[in-house]
Amino acid sequence: MAACRFRRSIAAQLSHILEVPPENLIKSITAVPVSKKRLPIDFQLIVSSVLDTNSSSHSRSDVQLQTQKIAEKLKCDAVVTEISTGEGTVNFTINQELLTKTVLQKVREDGSQYGIKSELFSQLPKRKILVEFSSPNIAKKFHVGHLRSTIIGNFIANLKEAIGHHVTRINYLGDWGMQFGLLGAGFHRFGCEEKLKLNPLQHLFEVYVQVHKASEEDKNITELAQDFFRKLEARDEQAISLWQRFRDVSIEEYVQMYKRLGVHFDEYSGESLYQEQCQDVLKMLDMKGLLKKTKEGAGIVYLSEKGDQSTVMRSDGTSLYITRDLAAAIDRMNKCNPDTMIYVTDKSQSSHFQQLFRILKLLGYEWAERCQHVPFGRVQGMKTRKGDVVFLEDVLDEACSMTLERMASAKTSKELDNPLETAERIGLAAVIIQDFRGLLSSDYQFSWDHVLQSRGDTGVFMQYTHARLYSLEKMCGTVSQASHINTARLQDPQAVSLIKHLLRYDEILYRSSQDLQPKHIVSYLLTLSHLVAAAHKQLPVKGSVPELAEARICLFQAARSVLANGMKLLGIMPVNRM
Incomplete structure (x- = not known):
């Protein structure tokens, strides 16, 4: 990684002055962000982070004095x-030609590993x-409420995998519980x-709406x-057969939706797998004296x-969501022994996960510390032009349709071999970046007007930047070394601003x-796109002398x-033409 070479060089000098191993200084030496002021410095040492004692005990004048002393002992060199x-x-300016050559060489050599092959x-x-992540409830169409879990979980898995961790992606389906008794x-x-x-999930959704309404009027x-769910838990053959049909048609439709989103899973799990382990x-809770009974017979x-309490069993002895989550966590730890287990759900479930991790600790499972909820x-405001949106496919169809319309009316649009696929990628990028x-x-307010703008901080602008650069390479060729x-x-x-940003x-x-948090990468890529636009305007390739x-x-x-x-880390597939 380009920045590593320069951090190492700076850290080596600082190591002698501060009497600290150079590897301990690496994270305190940061590249300076590009700004409108165009500061002539490339790296900074944050002095408070390397002082012997807690920086909060140092006054500003103390820190400044230490800063001056460190700077006075340092010397310029070839780097x-x-x-x-x-x-x-303490600010460091790097030999600009060396900086440029090193960055460009490392981007070329490291390819998809650029930035990851770093001492950080x-x-x-x-x-x-x-x-x-994702974890939709079966027998229901993919609701937009599951969109965030799906794209956030995919991003986390992509990032963890990219930096070298072994990642298992689990889709833990909501395929058990009283809702299936009702259905x-x-x-x-x-x-x-x-x-x-003809339309399995649409029909099951309609049935669920009808029966839910009827249940409010007819006890x-x-x-x-309740009787049907008891039969499910007792593994009644007819009840299980009907439930299995609901599960199969649901997964079949979900797989198509995940394909559109560019998301895959290593494992389709579900609450139903843990019915017996509940x-x-x-x-276990009873043996440890943790399970108490209410007057009504529920287990808490x-x-x-x-x-503070958590209900873990209904009065009729059937399991609850948290009971199945406890069984699933214990089973995964026994089988896989992961170092970290991450749950990606909306923040309304924060209390649920606090209870889950607390009960695991009460059971004596110290590994509960390795479980993490990402809320x-x-x-x-996610609506189509027809009105309120309920289903994710409506959102994706709308994004694709509106993108196609805008591409057709834009003067700069190119003729595409597969306009539908291009529009789908652009539309998805727009949704993800927003x-x-x-x-x-x-929480955030969704806006179609903003999300599909071709200028500004949008996914469309990011895709346009990539396509523009690809077109430039096709027209002018590439550099092999x-x-x-x-x-x-x-x-x-x-050019200097672009190099410093890549650094x-x-x-x-x-x-x-x-x-x-993906926002750091999003902000970085949007700035990169704006810097590319400025450079493309001021630094023409066509018509310049060959060396330039x-x-x-x-x-x-x-x-x-x-x-x-x-x-790609964000879950966006770049387009080459648009």
């Missing part, structure tokens, strides 16, 4: 051409990670075999639903001395890997490579 100080920072990641031990009872009354064959239906969990666990906020721009835990280019030809302000990519990946054209095409080639890498 560092200038050393200065800022507020609490080399110290991290490789882990076994399970990521549970089973409802199908006997409102179901139609013909409709089930007998609720009793029939009884073992209840026995007290979570703290304050009296996310809700999307508001979703990932902010903090995951925040960055080592041969004349880097003195790339000292224009726009920071590993830090961005590292930050996202630490807090699992070669240097510029090498720069744009590097930008496209990093842009594509980042987009």
